[in-house]
Amino acid sequence: MEFHKPRTWPEALAIKAEHPDATPIAGGTDVMVELNFDVHRPDVLIDLTEIAELREWFTVDGRYRVGSGVPYARIIDELGATLPGLAMASRTVGSPQIRNRGTVGGNLGAASPAGDAHPPLLAAGAEIEVASVRGTRLIPADEFYTGVKRNAMEPDELIAAFHISPADGPQQFAKIGTRNAMVIAVCSFGLALHPSTRTVGTGVGSAAPTPRRAADAEAFIAGELDWDSPLPLRDSVKRRFGELVAQSASPIDDVRGTAGYRQHALSVMARRTLGWAWDEYRRNR
Amino acid sequence: MRLRCEVNGESREVDDVWPGESLLYVLRERMGLPGSKNACEQGECGSCTVYLDGVPVCSCLVAAGQAEGHEVTTVEGLAEGEQLDPVQQAFVEKGAVQCGFCTPGLIVATHDLLERRERPSDPEIREALAGNLCRCTGYEKILDAVRLAADRKAVS
Ligand SMILES: Cc1cc2nc3c(=O)[nH]c(=O)nc-3n(C[C@H](O)[C@H](O)[C@H](O)COP(=O)(O)OP(=O)(O)OC[C@H]3O[C@@H](n4cnc5c(N)ncnc54)[C@H](O)[C@@H]3O)c2cc1C
Numbered sequence: 001m002e003f004h005k006p007r008t009w010p011e012a013l014a015i016k017a018e019h020p021d022a023t024p025i026a027g028g029t030d031v032m033v034e035l036n037f038d039v040h041r042p043d044v045l046i047d048l049t050e051i052a053e054l055r056e057w058f059t060v061d062g063r064y065r066v067g068s069g070v071p072y073a074r075i076i077d078e079l080g081a082t083l084p085g086l087a088m089a090s091r092t093v094g095s096p097q098i099r100n101r102g103t104v105g106g107n108l109g110a111a112s113p114a115g116d117a118h119p120p121l122l123a124a125g126a127e128i129e130v131a132s133v134r135g136t137r138l139i140p141a142d143e144f145y146t147g148v149k150r151n152a153m154e155p156d157e158l159i160a161a162f163h164i165s166p167a168d169g170p171q172q173f174a175k176i177g178t179r180n181a182m183v184i185a186v187c188s189f190g191l192a193l194h195p196s197t198r199t200v201g202t203g204v205g206s207a208a209p210t211p212r213r214a215a216d217a218e219a220f221i222a223g224e225l226d227w228d229s230p231l232p233l234r235d236s237v238k239r240r241f242g243e244l245v246a247q248s249a250s251p252i253d254d255v256r257g258t259a260g261y262r263q264h265a266l267s268v269m270a271r272r273t274l275g276w277a278w279d280e281y282r283r284n285r
Numbered sequence: 286m287r288l289r290c291e292v293n294g295e296s297r298e299v300d301d302v303w304p305g306e307s308l309l310y311v312l313r314e315r316m317g318l319p320g321s322k323n324a325c326e327q328g329e330c331g332s333c334t335v336y337l338d339g340v341p342v343c344s345c346l347v348a349a350g351q352a353e354g355h356e357v358t359t360v361e362g363l364a365e366g367e368q369l370d371p372v373q374q375a376f377v378e379k380g381a382v383q384c385g386f387c388t389p390g391l392i393v394a395t396h397d398l399l400e401r402r403e404r405p406s407d408p409e410i411r412e413a414l415a416g417n418l419c420r421c422t423g424y425e426k427i428l429d430a431v432r433l434a435a436d437r438k439a440v441s
């Protein structure tokens with residue numbers, strides 16, 4: 001096995017161009033499980049952890065550019081106040097050891113429908129910056145996930161960063177699992193209120209071949225909310241929102257839960273998170 | 286490949302390392318440091334927890350090649366000669382060790398918690414140790430040991 005340890009981003013892109021089949025490794029919390037169990041024996045590994053710029057985040061034109069190699073623990077500590085949805089999701093990932101090492105870039109690379117970063121990225125309208133020797137492009141999160149564990153990247157591309165606006169309103173994340181720590185989502189839901197555009201963003205996890213938005217639910221609720229004189233939400237509205245979110249999913253029966261359970265759980269999570277977020281919006285006005 | 290890194294304050298160099306093997310394997314099988322335990326090799330149990338550049342990680346999930354040029358501290362690096370680290374001492378005194386397989390990982394995770402938090406609350410202790418499984422003790426004595434170590438550290 002060849003092992004590359006590029007120190008710079010251009011060097012990493014050159015190696016990936018030369019070895020399109022190479023497996024990038026960041027925190028290794030997905031890659032190493034496969035290596036240890038011999039599920040996957042790549043001929044070439046590219047270690048991305050020496051590239052300083054992947055571990056940095058900064059603001060460009062009012063949006064964050066967060067390097068793909070920033071681990072969950074740092075997202076929680078450093079960006080928790082301004083990216084509350086992503087931070088909530090990050091707190092549910094694995095254990096402290098996993099959060100110290102695992103990255104959003106790795107979650108995007110793995111593109112598992114159960115990945116916890118995806119619903120908040122979808123709800124916030126994040127974009128993924130991918131790059132190759134040919135250049136750089138931004139892919140909206142809702143075009144990034146293309147199939148079960150597949151994403152929109154070309155073989156010579158690597159994930160540089162994601163771009164996301166600081167929250168302009170309350171955000172929520174909810175996840176169902178058998179216990180609190182160390183649990184893969186049975187299903188999950190991310191919600192972001194965007195008072196600046198008077199819209200609501202959503203992200204459904206682990207209930208379809210890919211993480212996805214619940215577009216019908218977003219359109220419905222945007223028509224119901226009165227942002228200027230926000231009253232408590234009627235139960236019928238919250239319930240309808242929950243139904244539409246559940247309908248947006250196409251879950252399967254598997255070892256973690258049945259399709260029916262997932263659909264039910266999604267409608268409950270959507271209803272509750274909407275209630276919490278709207279109450280927070282009303283309190284803070 | 287030849288792997289060079291600093292382990293417990295000493296520079297170490299080992300040859301014929303397969304870069305995709307885990308840091309845990311390197312520590313146990315190539316460096317003669319069997320303190321970190323191998324129970325699951327998939328990040329679930331925490332018994333392989335070590336510090337990598339001062340941050341607790343599952344060494345089973347670090348590729349050997351990723352440790353090249355970095356600093357590792359294992360459970361073997363915490364005592365000062367014969368003098369146990371206060372966390373180790375508290376685990377012994379409180380009977381927080383039965384078969385002992387989970388202990389090295391719990392010691393490192395607790396050590397890190399007490400570096401960051403003076404007198405952590407019970408929920409904070411539980412959260413910090415959520416990635417470390419113990420099949421023997423039922424955790425109560427582990428919590429006792431963490432509280433004792435925290436108390437002693439706060440006083441000293
Ligand atoms: C015990 C345990 C618990 C876990 N719990 C959760 C959980 O609760 N929620 C959750 O979502 N996940 C969980 N995971 C899975 C994993 O931790 C996450 O998917 C994490 O985000 C992966 O990040 P990483 O940096 O470790 O990725 P790696 O393992 O390094 O890489 C993951 C994938 O992404 C690719 N990749 C990495 N970086 C890049 C890049 N910059 N460009 C292109 N491709 C790249 C790799 O080639 C690989 O295919 C858990 C894993 C373990 C072992």
Ligand code: FES
Binds near residue numbers: 327328329345
């Ligand atoms: S052996 Fe590494 S976490 Fe279990």
Ligand code: FES
Binds near residue numbers: 418419420421
């Ligand atoms: S003492 Fe046996 S696993 Fe903890």
